[in-house]
Amino acid sequence: MSAPGGAEIAGLWAAAWPERAPHPRGLEARLGDPSGWVWRRGPAGELTAFAAFRPPEAYGHGHLRLILVHPGARGQGLGRTLVTGVRERLGPLPLAVGEERGHFLPGAPEPSVGFFERVGFVRSGRVSVDMVADLRPPLPAAALPAGLRLTDAREEGILPGVLALTEGVFSARWTHDAAAVARQAPQQLLALADGSRVLGFALVGTEDDPAVLPSFLFPAALRAAARTSGPAGGLGPVGLHPDLRGSGVGRALMLTAMGRLKARGVEAMGIDWTDLAPFYERLGFRTWARHVHLRG
Known part of the structure; x- marks a missing residue:
């Protein structure tokens, strides 16, 4: 066959x-x-x-x-x-x-869970969501703190710094995904840097960019969820060094990245596979899909 x-x-x-x-x-x-x-x-x-x-x-x-x-x-x-x-x-x-x-997909779409349970899968207890934001309205003002700058993996030394951060703080999957995007389209790997030290990162893109990220793998569905016919894009994963968490830098990083996508014409912006919905809701995102994590 x-x-x-x-x-x-x-x-x-x-x-x-x-x-x-x-x-x-x-x-x-x-x-x-x-x-x-x-x-x-x-x-x-x-x-x-x-x-x-x-x-x-x-x-x-x-x-x-x-x-x-x-x-x-x-x-x-x-x-x-x-x-x-x-x-x-x-x-x-x-x-x-x-x-x-x-x-x-990060897990089983919620409507399909019954099928997976019938063939022997069980819920792991985790549910993650995909979220969308309409970027047409004005974004809140955002500024990175003095001394921090946003660059990308085209700058010498940035990719090793991002990979050191993902390996030391986050997951092997994030390390793999960051490296894969940097090989294909280094401009889609943003980095938050203090001098030469990388303190945060985000994968970003639009549906016309070389690397199609999971956050906008389904552009028509994103447009429908955002109630727009305009271009789709997305962000994620995004990570921040633990020393900066709770300082407002994560919000500033997100809004800066959102502003860059908006400037490129993106109207429907996606974030996938997150369990941080309250944080993203404060930035204007809302849940449009739920995924149940299963083992079997």
Whole structure:
């Protein structure tokens, strides 16, 4: 049974989940190769079901990255068949839904949780949200404290400083994602610096930029959530050195990054995979999608 091509997978996604259509380049960049896929075809050879997975990365579990079943083929057990196929390929390892580097989704979309529970997944107790802000209204004034400046990874020495910060304070996933974006589009990795010392960072971009970030992987859905037809963009992950937390610098960093995206014409700005909703709500964001973290 021949492996599906990218156009076939995109077509299946459009049929299975049209309200969350992905950015074409973002989908292509995340699919990986067929060694991480399980799929099924119908009687005429048409692609009816598809799943993508990844072995353990920085954690002790594999990742069920994506699962799609054509509406005309639902109710036939294909979803369960795909999950079984992924488990057979990965062996006796626990699986997380999403949560991988360069992810499609951080977890299971809330409406799909019942399916995952029926095929053996259980809730981990964590729920994260995707948020959106309409950047058309004026933004609050923001200024970085004296001595701090915002630069990007095109400046010599900045990328090693960001990676040292992510490795020392944050997660292996953030280190991977920051390095991957810097290789492709160093201007999309912003850094907060005090002289040569990096104290914070943020990945940013618009849907026209080279690196399609998870925060705006679904531009049409972002536009709908922000009630605009204008350009989409996003930010994240974003991190600040612990010494600066609670000082107002994080808010200033966010507003400065938001201002840069607004100046580039972005109207619908996304942030994905966060459990800091109250902080972002104070900056004008609101939740538009919820994801339940599962293990199985």
